[in-house]
Amino acid sequence: MKREFDVFGMSCAACSASVEKAVKNVKGCENVSVSLLTNSMSLEGSASDEDIIKAVEKAGYSAQVKGAKVEEKQANGENVQKRLIISVILLVIHLYISMGAMVGLPVGIFSNHSLNATVQLTLSMLIMMLNRKFFISGTKALLRKSPNMDTLVSLGASAAFIYSYVAMSLMFLYPEHAHKYYHELYYEAVSTILTLITVGKTLEERSKRKTTDAIDALLKLAPEKAVVERDGKEVTVDVKDIRVDDIFILYPGSHVPVDGVIISGSGSFDESSITGESVPVDKSVGQNVIAGCINVESNIKARATRVGEDTTLSKIIKLVNEAASSKAPISRVADKVSSIFVPSVIVIALITFITHLLLNAELSYALSRAVAVLVISCPCALGLATPVAIMVASGKGAKNGILFKDAAVIENTSRAGTIVFDKTGTVTTGKMKVVDEISFDDSFLSYAYTLESKSEHPLAKAVCNYAIEKNTALLNAEGFKALLGNGVEATIDGSTVYGGSVKFISTKLELESGVLAQCDKLSEEGKTPLLFIKANKLLGIIAISDTIRDDSKSAIAELKNMGLRTVLLTGDNEKTANAINRIVKFDEVISGVLPDEKEAYIRSFQRDGKVIMVGDGINDSPALMRADIGMAVSGGTDAAIGSASIVLMGDTVSTAVSAIRLSRSTLKVIKENLFWAFIYNLIGIPLAAGIFTPIFGWSLNPMFASLAMSLSSFCVVTNALRINMFNLKDSRKDKKYKFSKEKKMEKILHIEGMMCGHCEKRVKKALENVDGVAVANVSHTAGTAVVTLNKEVSNETLKKAVEDQDYSVTKID
Template sequence: MDHKHHSPKLTDKPGDAAETPAEEQAEQHIGHDEHSGPQKMGMDHSHMDHSKMGHGGHDHGAMIADFLRRFWICIVVSVPVIALSGMFQNLVGYQLSFPYQTPVILVLASFIYLYGGWPFLTGLVGELRNRQPGMMTLVAVAITTAFVYSVAVSVGWLRGMDFFWELATLIDIMLLGHYIEMKSVAGASRSLELIVQMLPSDAHKVDGETISDVQVDTLNEGDIVLVRPGERIPTDGDIIEGDSAINESMLTGESVPAQKSVNDSVIAGAVNGEGALKIRVTHKGADSYLNKVVKMVEEAQGAKSKTQNLADRAAGWLTFISLSVGIITLVAWLLAGKDLAFAIERMVTVMVTTCPHALGVAIPLVVAISTGISASKGLLIRNRTAFEEARKITAMVFDKTGTLTEGAFGVTRVKTLKPDIDEATMLALTAALEQQSQHPIAEGIVREAQKRDLKLPAIADFQSITGKGVSATVDGKKVLVVSPGYLKEKNIEQPKDAFGNGVETVVFVLIDEVLIGYVALADRIRDDSKEAVQRLQESGIKVYMATGDNKQVADAVAKELGLDGVFSEVLPDQKVNIVKDLQAKGQFVAMTGDGVNDAPALAQANVGIAVGSGTDVAAETADIILVNSKPTDITNLVEFGKATYRKMIQNLLWATGYNVIAIPLAAGVLYPDFVLSPAIGAVLMSGSTVIVALNAELLKRSMKTN
């Protein structure tokens, strides 16, 4: 039953039509780089660049263990260094000395500097090589200055008191702080790791009567695999035997298991319920839904947004400020008459306390958490900037079919006009013809006949009447299933009660050109559509609908949902004009569509959202992909995008605000009333980073409330 389409019509309020001006089409494709293999998220400590978060999960785990190992070893070695320090002995009030004490302390302190400080020293080299001095540069300069000065005092080159014990405690605290921070980052990427772990390594391959266990990566399209009750599904595929409830919660965010049977599609990583299934492989390896999810999440986590660039610039400036203030502090205290030891201690404290560590992790932590959790909830982010800019959305354009509605026509009424033909007989006759068609309306009629377990009569001479319907011969009689247009063309009067509430599509059944009845169908509005529309409107977003349906149907749906406007009789490639028109009026537009027919509009929109279930995740033009087609998921996405941006700004404000206070304290502006030691400065710096990490973790609460 082909629908006639015309130029887009806009009804600002359902019932008032207005023409939308034609404009040029937008670019139809936004590409993205392909990456060959999965990368688990983590802090790149190989060069200690805390603005980057991409290297192997195994390497990251080894780095965490290495920092912890260095911390414990240095703690043990620090005990005698601290105990033998003259300054510490004077502070505590005891005396301890023995021959060759100074060389012993020098050797132990050198070990702590080289072994414990090695990650920071190599980080310095990496940052300077990349011409991006940052946190590692500051820490390395600070501990090197303290070490060189203390060595010079120990060997008699300079007069004064060494502070080997401050150096030892400083390195110990820095190692512990880094360990805690790296554990936080590892936790932030846990959601992605859980997704990766969902894919089994083995599968039960069926070859005739033989069942053998094989590696999943050896499977090819068309192979048959057996999935026993309770096992994870090893590969994307179609069920060819059996039925079971499938738990796809970690893949789609849908908590209720979905009942699947023959011909239904299943996704790798989902958990099989109580029934055994045989599945024909449809996607393997990198083409599987799960791998596409992992790849998209990694790309989103690795991509830098405007907010990230802002944090990077701030961290860079703070590094130069810290170095400059450190040198100025050294010179100022020397000019003030203080000894070299005191001046160097103030300089070291400034550099350690004001490390831009919190700034370096403020945004990447939020990125890792938000993209990981989103993926586990069925929200796949391809464009981080678009996701963060969800807060700016002022207009949301929904595609109707499959988004606001279920996308599957269901029979609402079956009416026979002949007393000798009952409802079941007419429906079976209609379904017999429609089973030859792939049209959604035809599929809805066939589904209804199957629900009623009707036996369909045999047909012959099947023909499709372009734009009007279908015909065939049944028991020697010509049967037609046609649209209202056919009745008008043949001057056959339509029953007065055929069209009811305006949202139904009606097909008429004729036998030998005599009207015997009709079947009414409707694309049912989703249960959560009204809630989604209301929530968006409450947040100040105008909600529109674009559909290819006729004005009567479009207005009826818009009225029931309370939309701000509706565009009717729109061809897929005309939706881009709708988006452009709204943008010309100053609106920040989000467009939702299926990612294929709506490609121009998705590309033109400020935020393009592709909706679709199952394995349809390859919407190249969309910024964000929703695995489920639930309208409330779109609302959740907007709200979560706002929460993510808020966390980024909070972290930036905390990280910069902390340094505004820390720099003067470290420089000694409150001396002699208050003096900040290098060790306490390191504690404060590490504490600032932990606070940023904990604040980012609060995003999980925001997601739970959606």
Template sequence: MEKTFFNINGMTCTACAGTIERKLNQINGVESAVINFTTEKLLVVYDASLVTPKLIIETITALGYEALPVDNGMGSNITKPASESKYQKQINEVRNRLVFSLIFTLPLLYLAMGSMIGLPIPTFLAGMPNILINALTQMFLTLPVIYLCRNFYINGYKALVKRIPNMDSLVAVGTSASFLYGVVVLFILAYGFSYDDMELVHQYAHELYFESTTVILVLITLGKYFETKAKGRTSQAIEKLIALVPENAHVLRDGHEIEIGIDEVKVNDIVIIRPGERIPVDGEIRTGRSSIDESLLTGESIPVEKKEGDFVISGSINKTGSFEFIATKIGQDTTLNKIIQLVEEAQSSKAPIARIADQISQYFVPIVMGISLLTFLIWILLGYGLSFALSVGISVLVISCPCALGLATPTAIMVGTGKGAEQGILFKNGPALEILGKSNTIVFDKTGTLTVGAPSVTDIILYDVQITRQDLLKITASLEQKSEHPLSDAIVKAALAENLDLADPEEFDSLPGLGIKGRVGTIQLVAGNQKLMEKENISCDMIHTDYLNLSDMGKTPLLIGWNGTLKGIIAVADTIKADSYQAVTQLKAMGIEVYMLTGDNELTAKAIGKMVNIDHVVANVLPHEKSQMIKKLQENGNQVIMVGDGINDAPALAQSDVGIAIGNGTDVAIESADVILMQNNLINILSAVQLSKATLRNIKQNLFWAFIYNTIGIPLAAGILYIPFGLKLNPMFAAGAMSLSSVSVVLNALSLKTFKTKLMDIANNKDIPSVPIAEMPLIIENDKKEGKRMKKLMKVDDMSCQHCVKRVETTLNAIDGIEDVVVSLEEGQVSFSATDAVDDAVVIAALTEAGYPASLLS
């Protein structure tokens, strides 16, 4: 499917947008066509083999509107905005029309109403003898206003002819009726003076409606002015992002620094950045270091330290040092441009709740015109005269407001997605923004989401008072430098982080399944598991409690010894992110059920769940089973949010009602998700959920007031209170009310700009109860070969840590027909049940290929 944006010109209200959408959606091959009336952009998703952009443009043109494809085809053109934006031009145009209309309307209103409230009228226009001159003057003052506001008539009558009436049609018909009635009265007055029928003159002297015509046009223009100003503010988020890109860049070409336009930058160009400059394209730092302000892209207010090898993002600000970087992404591929594309697509999509307003808006204008005609006829038949009936009919036309209904949803979504972008939360579409706030269940992947995603040193325990913590870490890291095991890398990084000077070991030997040994200076060091300590005749009796406690917390204890004695333990684990506990606790306080899915064994999963306060933990889940888990939750009536960052999370993210990808996750995960967090900060999930709830609440408020306004306003304008109470709505007041209704909806949507994340006051309870394992009421449906089940026991070599255990478990669980896998690191064995269709040779080969030679014991 192709996806193309078009700029639409000529729309005057949301009824116009609805007409274009309906017509395009009727074309065979168009999957969806959605207009954002606020930005005047159309997003069409279509089958390129059946539909062309030319056909789309021709269809829109036939309706009386203009369509222009956006140059890059993706809705955003990363160029410096012109000095006068589109919205500013519209504001200036409407303001000028309003000012010049007022110049003619104010004296007209004075002539029409002045004598009624005792204001002096010029002698040549005052009194009954001069009423004809007064009437002619009013008509000539009305004509310039009609000309200035001619767009209402051009668009309104054109829409009527095409049988797609809009708001302009209501205004055009109402004011035309008012003006023409005034002209008829003018002729009646002339007739009265010609035939000296002063009774006729007195009867119609105050029946002129010229002032109603101009005041209605002025008030609606005033409403358009406020609405256009407000609409301009809703697009500020995108305008701010576009404004981040500098016009020029300094690059090295043939050894010389030159300044070129940003469009001329090529991939692999060397770009030079100095303090205070904005970064023009994405790239990787080649030389130098600095702190970079990425706040307008990620929402993170603290500058990020960058050094050689780190990536920089277009639009961010270099704060301190100078550096050179290699351009890796330019033009449409830059991070900033993709953010703008996502925000624009989200703002151009419809939330499910918008369908209510769309369905009503489709029939709104024809129904209102029918009500107006019926009202006119009823009052005529009741004998209240042409003037009264016309006044009431016009009031019905001009008080009705399809725009209030049509603006209710898109303006709120536009401001909500813009506010999210400011905080580093990118919503890909309107439905995600709506559904997120309705969801009652959230499922977290563990590795890289709740945890950092890489092993690190968590504990250092000493059993020899003669050495320090730094001594143990330094000596161990010196030997671990020669190992390629992930645990060794974590220990070396911990030592370097503390600026410890590591020595080169004189001897090194790797002992598969046990650990390592070697000589550092005069120390003959051994580091590994309990079996290695026993082999080296080093007693482990004193450390039994510590060893079990660390294992219970999902950590891998590495025992360190020399000179025949145990010196200490260095524990390594994939550490919990600092904000995981708070994020989970806050989500639970909001009434959301929190689950964790992990491929870890039950012991590790239980420990992680306890640390982050998750009540529902499911362990030993293979990647393809995660989406099945999500599906089961949905079948139980839950709306599910899935949070992940890896390739193996992509199916689950796609299956969930709303998928959330952590910004530093893989491209596949981000592509599959509906919401992207630019920061690696789980509190932003809370912000996203609360922003969704606030936006949905705002939409409901807008729809409620739009419905109530029309429900009350139309009967009131039709004169329902006239017979019992003598109350009638003047067409001028009706026009003012109509204008204010649209403005109020947009202003209410703008209140979302003040949104702030609210953290509940929850004590950080350390006495967290034990976490149940596999409490989620799900049955994983895997296809298994039928047959007799047998218990098998195998010896597995070269396992040295919990990471090895996990790899062995994953390898066996991936084989069809194997269940109940239990791995013993201490015994170097694995037990499982298998059907008779499972070949032992296949199992042994799979384990050996994974790096763990195996043999059958029973």
């Protein structure tokens, strides 16, 4: 089970790396992930909370089980602002005193070098006291042998301060050389470094808070109070006190407090905050309402079905938080660099100092270069490059009805080359209705109604609804059986009655050519014919149709324009599937596939790259889980959230297109951030070290180095916020996916002992359960299994999988 903690005291990527390393060493901790952006940590395992918190504290930070003290955070934020304001005021005074004369400003009594130096010392010490956090945190981290950004700042500021203090002491000891030593003072650099870095951290924090705006907006959707019925009276209670089956009342303009079902009244509901659809949805008795939605008009009563953490809104918030705090695979390089970054910078600064001295540079110049190296280096930009983009994307997705399970899903979605759709409830509305009835018996509809009333299949429900509208009599039935993917049977009035597809009924009764022609005609029109027989006599045919979603055609066209291969994978017969495809126009149509066979097709598609499967999250669960990315349409059900890696809250196919656009734009921003973070340090550190001085005459003052460092993280966060401005509906900037097939690896196993189709299935299942096997084509007549691999799998592993099923492997090619 995943557990979450709040972590306090982290200031850069090196800090989060230290915490992660410390907790990973705790026995019983697995899948540890620390987020600098959200100051949180998630993990799995059996280790106790006390051991985990103790490990964090040993690393020099503090932690507690998820649920940080908001008051403490607010107080810390207010202290930072006060500290910043005072630091800026003191810095302005300091710069005026130290540099005013250089730009022709009157400095009065401060023209006296001794007085000037003394005041500078006082001002820099005051700013150091105000920003002592850098020194305390940096020193502790250094002593723990896990230096962080604060270590770099404190080392740079301390070196400049100590050097200035020594120069000032010499100035007082040798008054005749006061002018010379006065120009060796770097007090203003100390004040500027600390103040500008505090400015940068403040800007960074403000920008980081903006990345969580979407989550904050979701939290505000749930009202604190609600009106419920208690003992026949209307009572206002806290939402947390509502229980399942309580009756709550919705007035116009009020937010739905918990998930429920309408028991009285009807009206429109604004579900844009949940599904991303701006058009209000009309709802009446028997229909569900979702927590956080707004009742647009009329008074409505509803019965609570889900409360507390079980509501759809609570699950959405949980998913968004989990996705935002997870790590994308692309961030691994940055994490590795961050773990060694600070020690490397300290070494580079030391080498810089020594090298300049060996090249006969003045001590002050060598020190200036070393300090510049320390303060320009920024591990924070590296640490924030990926998580800020993931946080913004998760929030942007939630606003538009797209819920990503984790960061890896966002990255994988952007790299998918094939997208596979289920038909019913995905490309179509899933709202089945009877459109034709061909009867050969007066009691036909009663038999059909009675038989299908025992089934849970969507087609059966359509038949029942149609029969109820016709006031059809319900007969007595016994021995009902549902045959998956085929049909149903039961004993009615002493006779066995069958119902199902043409294929199924043809196994029970030889159908006349005229009947088959009628069924073919219905199928070509996109209708699904169901046949019913009793005592070897055809009772009649019912044709059922499912309406294609309004946006299916345009969505598939947009996906093609984005370079994705589109596939329709359906259990319907070939003619019905082709009728749908004549309108929607997929690249490929595969029909007549049973639910348990869809997973095998997904495996085969994965030979060509990453695959997205879009389904309803219920019948398609194996395929959704097998696909690299599973998208469940009309999310909110436990089955959908459990089996899919992306839950689409809207009822439109275009939401899937938006999810792909969002993931692509997010990956682009992450790459930009990582590029900026690496290039900034690759150019900034050599520039600060003075490497470009002999060639181009370029050098960098420590004060400007601190300014660059303070703005680097701010730039990364600000760039990530651009995702909020991205139009998910705009197809003008779509680019074609550069489709590159993965290397195809095949092995042929020669197997003895297979005698029939059942043997084939056993061997096929055993092989396809092996990690790395994409698909296995088994033939008992040829005595072979052709195995397609998506990664290297040893012959011994394949052989063992087959021999565990009591067959012999004689050779592997």
